[in-house]
Amino acid sequence: MNITNEIITGYIESLYVGTSPELEELRCFAEEKRVPIILKDTEGLLLSLLKIKKPERLLEIGAAIGYSSCCFANACGCNVTTIEADEKTYETAVNNIKNLGFDDKVNVLYGDARKVLEEMAATVDETGLYDVVFIDAAKSHYKAFWDLALPLCKNDALIICDNVLMKGMTASDEYDPNRKYKTSIRRMREFINYISNLGYADTCVLPVGDGVSISVIDKA
Ligand code: SAH
Ligand code: MG
DSSP states (O other), X not given: OOSSOHHHHHHHHHTOOOSXXXXXXXXXXXXXXXXXXXXHHHHHHHXXXXXXXXXXXXXXXXOTTSHHHHHHHHHHOOEEEEEEOOHHHHHHHHHHHHHTTOTTTEEEEESOHXXXXXXXXXXXXXXXXXXXXXXXSOGGGHHHHHHHHGGGEEEEEXXXXXXXXXXXXXXXXXGOTTOTTHHHHHHHHHHHHHHHTOTTEEEEEEOSTTOEEEEEEOOO
């Protein structure tokens, strides 16, 4: 189910204007092949936030085929590091990013983000810290991604997470009548509780797309 009223979502989607014909083509390709890229309304929200925040460096967890990372680089000229665990998907992302001309801005790393982030943290210096982190990978590992990405964040970073409402299931068991997703629902609820009660972060959850959380970090 959509987490918002279908008529309203349909109306908002009808307003969508893609950022470039090439990116629109990649979006169509992803939708056709059922690659779970950011939804149109989520894209609108994120690009607005990036234009306000003006990040220099953005870290993405979950590249898929490179769609969102190219959109981010395109929106604000930021450097993007993105991580992808699936080898074939990683290769597709590398190719797409090159073909779209973003290979000077977007760097794709291959591997499980939990391992890659650990390696990054071991060698990072101040110039390697990120202004924005976008978490959009395996939902049951969001807490691990958060904890591992935090040391890579600047003091005033934004951490944005996609799909946190999980088609409504995070809000109510009613949306998972056969209890098929019981464990991932529990883990997502624990994660949302965790990030909502941290002293160093202010978090809000928005019913946009499949649910987006925005956390403003204040480590100072
Ligand atoms: N951000 C992309 C969509 C990402 S879909 C976009 O909007 O265009 C989620 C991706 O995360 C999938 O391609 C999946 O292979 C990858 N993924 C899942 N678990 C991961 C992990 N532990 N580390 C890195 N990537 C992971
Ligand atoms: Mg997503």
